[in-house]
Amino acid sequence: MRGARLGRPLALALLLIGAEAVAEERRLEGEISYRYDSLDSGFDDWQTQRLDLQSTRPGDTTWYGAALRERRFGTWDEGLELGAAVPLDDNWVLQPEVGRTFGADFLPEWYADLRLQRRLPQGFVGSASLRRTRYDASRVDRLALGAERYWGNWRAAYTLNVSDVQGAGNPVGHAVALDRYYQERSVIGVRASVGREEEGLPGGRVVTSDVTALAVRGRHWLDDDWAVSWELGSLSQGDLYDRHGIQLGVRHAF
Template sequence: MKLSVLTALFFLLSMPLQAQSYNQALEAGVGFDSLTGNYDNWQSAYIQYERSLSDETLGYLRFNQTRRFDLSDNEVLTGFYTELNENWQLFGELGGSGTSRVRPELQGQIILSRALNNGYLISVGAHRSRWPTSTTQGYSLQLERYFSQWRWSYRIRQDHLLGGDSALSHAATLSYFYDDWSAITLALNQGEEAEKIAPQQVLITNVKGISVYGLHQLSPSWGLRWAMSFNQQGDFYDRRGVLLGLRYRF
């Protein structure tokens, strides 16, 4: 789980869509990652706009600025989440970077979910990222359950570096929802991932990490986004990260 680029789905949905009572939201934040070895530290910043397109659909537009390996990238992402009917949901995202020094020049993902009995939800997804010199693609399968004020999930993800190796990773989360739209999550991950570990080098590396992140309601309109993470990227480096963001609903 790359906490320097938190998944769009978590940023978009801190709780089920039917619990969202606002039409629009604006969020901005900054992140910092400290790396061991001879690697430069990472910095990031983002701004995101969300809008309810209908009672069943939420859309968003996101701008990221990322600095890694002493290089900077700007990135634009757009996506949606929609309830197709009472059992099926669909999430999609497309974006890219015009400079693509450290971020993909084009990336996309799509996730289809189905609600089951007793609060269970099963999801299948596909993703693809293209850099100037490399392309990765893969699939994911996730099972999660909502019960009372809690949610747990387990995800298995496959990545394939075209012309190279394949990778398999596992991630598990436990979330607690409180105070209307506040949430805190503990996340663990282990396995292999395709990661850009240098400006011109995308490799399959062993990874393991732990993170804690959440959204805390400050008032009916304002919320505080936060995250702390620790990740081991094979033998290349260890990374410790923090993120803070401010969210306004209207």
């Protein structure tokens, strides 16, 4: 399952821990989003519907979850995601996350992810995560190592993904991101990735292929309580297909 959360990454909580941040009130936000992907090579177009909830307070635990429906290859899968970002002290954040799909056809039956982040000098944040993803006919274990840097209104990030796909090798992928924040909470950014990635197919099968992807995304707050989110992206999944997608969402703070 691929999340659709936007806004300042949870790693930024490390940079906000302090007397002023702790004084802020807890904030609950919900977002409804819809994504449409057009595929070539004779594949049916994809659709994704999500309802995301997130409860945040700088310096305190962040709780989040989502309910989702995805249509691929002419069939629907539904699932749930739950997670938290728990500050251990002024420098460390532990982030467990789990997901479960009901009657999975192409999405994984379940996944579990454990991420550890540490604040470093000069606006850097380092992270490492381990994830196990279980499909009906395969298993994928992934190690992700990341580095981020914040300066002014900017954030840059790099992630190295190394996977162990049961019966399908050890794909390695690279991802970079650049974000610019404006008007305090709004953001616009670009994402790019290259390497080999796994892809779930009907019947719980998993294949690996060369992937190149590029996306532009953002969230713009209209006032204190309402925001719109968006994403435009293109992905080449090796010789399988090329995919072009658009996602739109509406977010509200309660």
